[in-house]
Amino acid sequence: MSNKTYADLLCETSELIVEATQADEAVFEAGAAERQALQPLLSELRIRYTVLLARLDTVYDQMLQPQKRLIVKRLLEACMGRLIEIKHDLVEINMSDYTYDDDESLRKLEVTPFEAEPIVPQYFIREREQEVESRRQFILDTLTKLGYEPPKPQPLVLTEQQAVLIIQSHERARQGRLRGQFMKEIRLLKEKGRDQKGEMTASAATAIQRVWRGFIARRETRRRKREEQLLIGMELPPYTESKELKRAEEVKDYRRKLQKTREEEYKKALDTIEESLRSKNGTKINEQIGDELRRWITEYYDRTERLPEFPSEEGGGSRAMYSRQGTGMDSELSKMSPVSSKDSKRSKESKDKKSSKNGDNNKPKEEPEDLNIYQCTSSVYLQDIVNANEEFEDIWKFKDDIDNPHERYYKDMIEREKIVKIEQEIRNIVDEMMRNELELLQAAFNRDMASKGKKVKKQQKKVRRGGKKSKKKKEKDLTPDRTTESLFEELVSNGIIKPYPIVKIDDFIGEKGYLGSHFRNEGQDPSPCLGDVRQLIKEYCILPLGSEHVRTNAPLIRSVLISGPSGSGKKMLVHAICSETGAMLFDLTPANIVGKYPGKSGLIMLIHLVIKVSRLLQPSVIWMDDADRPFVKKIPKTDKTDPKRLKKDLVKIIKGIYPEDRVIFVGTSKTPWEAEQKLLFQCYNKFIHIPRADYGSISLMWRSRLHKAGALSPRLDLSCLSRVSDSYTIGTLLAALNDVLTTKRRLQLRIRALTAQEVAVQLSYREPVYAEQDAAADAWWYKTPMEKKRQKIMQRMQELQQEAEEKAAAK
Known part of the structure; x- marks a missing residue:
């Protein structure tokens, strides 16, 4: 596909973004609404952003122009974050982690159920290929030094008797084929002799033609039937890749390599252009800002007969001083640089728009009295999507790329951006110099006024008010002198960090629940399918973990418990999370830490190393198999793994995961109902049960x-x-x-x-999987926090409905 193809696709996607954001803003403007009325609107929005995510991922993966790709990535991450926000709203509305797509929304948007499932962006791994591969190779090299060898396929070794039997069977088959050919020749000779005697009326040529034409007709019929079945999807195409698909993949790989070349050229240009602009215009800008400030201070003194107060750098510096003092005078340099004025105007408009739209966000959210009423939480990403799309439409949508057929960077855009950056850096330096000069002038002014016998009001030092203090406590570093590589090697040597097989999340095969929305409309509780579990893993684990921007601002999920019978795919899902995000896998399974870091001090060191290294090597997945074992009331005497060793510290590990940490704690369990439920529910935020395969x-x-x-x-x-x-x-x-x-x-x-x-x-x-296991799993599921909350709300709503009916009957 050509550059124009992806440019046109991006323009079409931009129009779809406008439609999605308008529908999204309409939902916010409506405010609180009934759950049943709000659910289809949010479901449609979720599908819209899912389609946008797939389109933007395709464009970002293949587009060459490096400056345009920056905006595409902003849109991609913002759509991903908004998708997760809508998911959490749907969870609160339905009181269930599983969100089923409405048939009407799918039909309206012309989307299939599998297209409505979020994809995993390719840049999660592709932009970190070297880093992920180097870490994986480091793990394998460390294990090789310790004497570990990866399992190799066993060669086929036959005994003498087995070899003789195979040779004999093949020899008998050869002799049979020869005898069959010999008998066929004899039969043909007999038929030929019969024809010569006139026993057969038809000639040999006619018989051969009849057989051959019948064979050709049957073959053509089978071919046409197979093509028709392939066309309507009743038969699968051959598994081997066709030449066309192989060629398409080769073109994509070529564009990705070319994309890296354009990115390197762009990064080099950023440095070279900045250096040349700084050398040419640095001195001139410095003098211009200094003269401008001195002239402004002089005019201010002549008008007010006092010296101005100079704002701090955090308060905006000299730019804020111009507007705050009300002189109506602005910086000439800011007028000269169109990018800065445009950006500041756009940011001001977006800020005003956002504050007017979400003006009540800072107020405590009042719970509505009616349980059937719900109000969506404020969005962090919606305004980002609108701003990025407006910037794309202003700069790129109608930009003529005829002069740039090879999709290289635009020098004039870099110069405008860099001149604003250079001007701001120089302005900060000049502001600091002017603060010192103003202090000296103020001191001299005070001395003059004191000599004249006039009292001078001392300026009160403004106490800088900081923002809210972070709740994150500064933890004591037990290994301040150790390097990251040494800690990494120690955990690999002790088997805490493990290599994992590369598994794609789409390899977890399963259909989606197509009747879930229908059952919910009728008041029934639908049972999820394996495809719904796959989608849930993407939304709760993979998408937030793969993007730093999404993880920081999206609703935080620190821990997930995946339960299911043996062979249901729990470990495969853990490996898929790591493979799709390029994460490090930390194994804290009780059986894996037996004899490692003994004693109380050793346990403290183990927890410290896992928390510290997981943050340094993020994204990271901390995994515990048999997650119910630490909370089991009675441990069998035959169990020597000491599963309760981490019982008191699990909550500490999970609560130590902050929004800026791309770390998630994943537990897997076959029998979660055997644990103390209160402690288990304290540890894990979300519970995903893999049901019986439908x-x-x-x-x-x-x-x-x-x-x-x-x-x-x-x-x-x-x-x-x-x-x-x-x-x-x-x-x-x-x-x-x-x-x-x-x-x-x-x-x-x-x-x-x-x-x-x-x-x-x-x-x-x-x-x-026996019926008793299914019954135990169902009984445990109805005790989970989300399910208990849903049952309580449903019961309350039924009571209110009965009261309303009784009042209506009494009237």
């Missing part, structure tokens, strides 16, 4: 995995196989499939198709 998810998994393995055929009854696979987890099904598709069986697929019976036989040897 028919749609199992069918999708079988179709995709068998297609990838080349075992998908019309003779295989996928519906029957999916029904047989009910009550088994996805991990169990994949393990059974791997046992069935041995190397020998894969070679036989061309002549003997895979059957559902073969998989069913393997499944019969494995443990399913």
Whole structure:
């Protein structure tokens, strides 16, 4: 695709952004509204920002112009942050972490359910490829020094008897083929002799033509049927990549390499242009600002017969002094630089607009008496989206790029930006010099007035009022003399930092719940599907962790507990979070820290190292498997892992995660109901339970995995196989499939198709998820804080409805 293609795509996306922001602002202007009326509006907004996220990610991944990409990234991160804000509003409205898309919103926006699922931006990893790869290689090198070797595939070793049996079977097959060919030749000779005797009326040529034409017709019919099924999506295309797709990926990789070249040129130009501007105009600007300030102070003294008060640098310096004293005089340099005046005007307008729109944000939010009424929380990112889009429309949307076909940087734009920066830096220096001069002049003025016998009012020193003190306590550093590399190596050597397999979140296969919104409208509680769990992991873990701007300003989630039976994919989701964000994985599983950092002092050091290094190497994921074990009331005597070692410190670790830290604590558990629920709920902010795989998810998994393995055929009854696979987890099904598709069986697929019976036989040897486990999981789920809150509100709303009906009946 060409540069014009992505430029046009960005212009179309800009128009969609205007539509989305207008709909978003209309929701805020409406104020508090009924939950049922607000839910479809927010659901539509969520889908709009999801589509914008996908479009902006495509543009940012392939656009070459470095200055334009800065605005695209601002829009991308702002849309991502707004998407997470809407998600949290929907959670509060529905009193459930699972948000199901409304059919009407999908139909209106012409979006499929899978397109309504947020994507993971590619820049999370692509802009940190070298850093992520170097850290991974450092872990592997450290483990290699300690004698650890990664598992290698075992070579095929045969005994003499096995080799003889294989050779014999192949020899018998060869002899059979030769005998078959010999018998075929004899049969043809007999038929030829019969034709010569006149026993057969049809000639050999006619018979051959009839067979050949029938074969050609059947082949053409099969081909047309397959093309039709591929077109309407009834059959999957071949798993091997086509030449067109391969060529498209090569073009994308080429554009990414060219993109890095343009970025390096732009960064070099920033330094060189700034140096040249500073050398040419630095002295001139310094003198001009100094003369301007002295002239202004003189005029002010002549008019008021006193010296002005010079604001501090935080208060705006000389620029603020001009406007504050009411002289109507402004800096000539600020008038000369169009970018600064334009930016200041835009920032002032946006600030006024934001303050008028969210003027009541600083006031304490009053809870409405009616439980059915909800008011959306104020947005941090909406105004960022509007400002960035307006800047794009002003500068880039109608900019003619004919003179810049290779998408290089614009020198004039850099010069305007740098001249403003240089002028501000020089102004700060001159302001400091003028403050000293004013102090000397004030002292001389006071002496003159004192000699004349006049009293001089002493100027009171203004006490600088700082902002709110941060609640973040300064922790004592137990390792002040250690480098980050030494701490990193120590944790790798002790097995706290571990390598993990590269897994994509989309590899967690599962269908979404298509009837969730319908069930909720009827007052029923829908059960989530595996696709809903995948979307929840993206919204709660991956998207906030991948972007520093989003993590700092979005609603904070410090910890997540993922529960589910064995083989449901809990560890895979943890590895996917790390893989999609390039995060470090810290393993605090009780079985992993046995014998490491012994004693109370050792435990304090372990916690300190994990917290410190996770912040230094962020993004980071602190993982604890068997997360229920620290809170179990009674530990079996056979358990030597001492799971309660971190019981008192888990809350401390989790509360030590601040918004500016791209760190998240993830726990995984098979039996969370065995723990003390009060302590468990204190530790984790969000709870995600992986439900039993539904028919749609199992069918999708079988179709995709068998297609990838080349075992998908019309003779295989996928519906029957999916029904047989009910009550088994996805991990169990994949393990059974791997046992069935041995190397020998894969070679036989061309002549003997895979059957559902073969998989069913393997499944019969494995443990399913029993109904008792499902019942225990459901009973535990109804005790979680979110579910208890939802039940309480629903009960209260029912009581209010009954009271209203009784009053209406009494009248």
